[in-house]
Each structure stands twice: as C-alpha cells, then as structure tokens.
Amino acid sequence: MPLSDLRQSYEKSVLLEAEACASPFEQFQRWFDQALAAKVPEPNAMTLATVGPNGQPSARIVLIKGADAHGFTFFTNYESRKGEELAGNPRATLLFFWQPLERQVRIEGRVEQVPAHESDLYFNSRPAGSRIGAWASQQSRPTTREALEAREREFRARYGDQPPRPAHWGGYRLVPDCFEFWQGRPSRLHDRLRYQPEGQGWKIDRLAP
Numbered sequence: 659m660p661l662s663d664l665r666q667s668y669e670k671s672v673l674l675e676a677e678a679c680a681s682p683f684e685q686f687q688r689w690f691d692q693a694l695a696a697k698v699p700e701p702n703a704m705t706l707a708t709v710g711p712n713g714q715p716s717a718r719i720v721l722i723k724g725a726d727a728h729g730f731t732f733f734t735n736y737e738s739r740k741g742e743e744l745a746g747n748p749r750a751t752l753l754f755f756w757q758p759l760e761r762q763v764r765i766e767g768r769v770e771q772v773p774a775h776e777s778d779l780y781f782n783s784r785p786a787g788s789r790i791g792a793w794a795s796q797q798s799r800p801t802t803r804e805a806l807e808a809r810e811r812e813f814r815a816r817y818g819d820q821p822p823r824p825a826h827w828g829g830y831r832l833v834p835d836c837f838e839f840w841q842g843r844p845s846r847l848h849d850r851l852r853y854q855p856e857g858q859g860w861k862i863d864r865l866a867p
Contacts, residue, residue: 668842777828
C-alpha cells in the first residue's frame with residue numbers, strides 16, 4: 659500500500675473548552691491518568707526536542723519521571739548531545755503521543771537542572787545495572803560494543819552494586835510556558851487547545867487544526 663493511502667479516522671473523543679481544566683497541569687494529569695487506565699504502552703514516554711548551536715533541531719524519546727506544578731522532570735547524561743544542546747540553549751519541547759486515545763500533548767518551556775539531592779534520590783532508586791550503565795556509557799560519543807561492555811565490567815568491579823551518582827548524570831526540569839492539547843476528530847477537524855500564562859492563571863485558545 660502506498661504511504662499516501664495510509665489513513666486513520668479519529669473518532670474516540672472530543673476536547674471542548676467547557677470541559678477542559680482551568681490549569682494545564684491538571685489537564686495533563688487527567689489525560690495521563692486516562693492513558694494509564696487505558697493501558698497505553700509506556701504513557702510516560704515522550705519526545706524531547708532541543709536545538710544545537712547551528713540551529714539544527716534534534717529529537718529523541720525519553721521517559722518522564724516527575725510531573726507537577728513546578729514542571730516536568732527527566733534524567734540523562736549532562737554530557738550527551740541533548741545535555742550539550744540544553745547548556746547552549748536552555749529551551750525545549752516535550753511531546754506525548756497516546757495513539758490508542760488519539761491524543762497528543764505538546765509542552766514548551768525553559769529547562770533547568772534539578773538540585774543535586776533530587777538527582778541523588780532518583781539515581782539511588784534505579785536498578786543496579788542502570789546505575790552502572792550511567793558510568794559505563796559516554797553517551798553520544800563514538801564507541802564499540804566491546805568497549806562499552808569493557809567499561810561496564812570496569813565500573814561494576816569498582817563499585818559493585820552501590821555506585822554513587824556520576825557528576826555528569828542528573829535531572830532536568832522543563833518549566834512550561836505553553837501547552838497544547840490535541841484530540842483527534844473526524845475529517846481532520848481536530849480539537850487543539852492551547853494554554854498560555856495570563857496574569858495569575860492561564861489563557862485558553864482554540865487553534866485551527
């Protein structure tokens with residue numbers, strides 16, 4: 659079948675202003691809870707888009723590890739490509755796509771590193787293999803499988819099952835200044851509600867699909 663013939667009619671739900679939460683954080687939590695209830699595969703997976711010094715955007719899937727009124731938290735290697743790009747341009751976009759519910763959420767904002775104690779707390783909650791992996795992987799650098807496995811053996815021998823958090827690994831928090839909630843609708847007349855700060859609250863606009 660030609661790619662141009664692939665189509666999907668979206669008919670599962672609606673998103674109306676009268677039913678939307680006044681706070682985008684509450685709206686996100688409502689939809690996230692519904693994604694969990696619907697057993698959407700990995701509902702915490704999101705696309706993280708950053709921009710390099712040459713203006714080239716890059717994107718990858720990461721896992722959200724915290725969501726509240728302060729922002730959206732994820733963890734990674736600070737020396738990775740995304741870490742270097744965030745150091746040069748601390749703004750990013752997150753995108754959640756919950757296909758079984760025909761929904762996506764786009765969140766834009768500034769990014770800051772979380773305090774060290776937050777990174778320590780999450781790092782120490784990870785499986786031992788993942789903690790060793792944070793030491794072994796020189797993320798985004800060229801390597802071989804043999805070299806990667808040799809580094810894993812090296813750090814496992816050094817730290818056992820209790821490695822400390824590497825200084826080059828920790829959390830980021832995206833502090834939103836724009837949300838967009840998208841609900842698929844028939845005939846491509848999708849619902850798109852955008853939240854932007856206004857005074858002490860949030861202004862909601864409907865965008866054309």
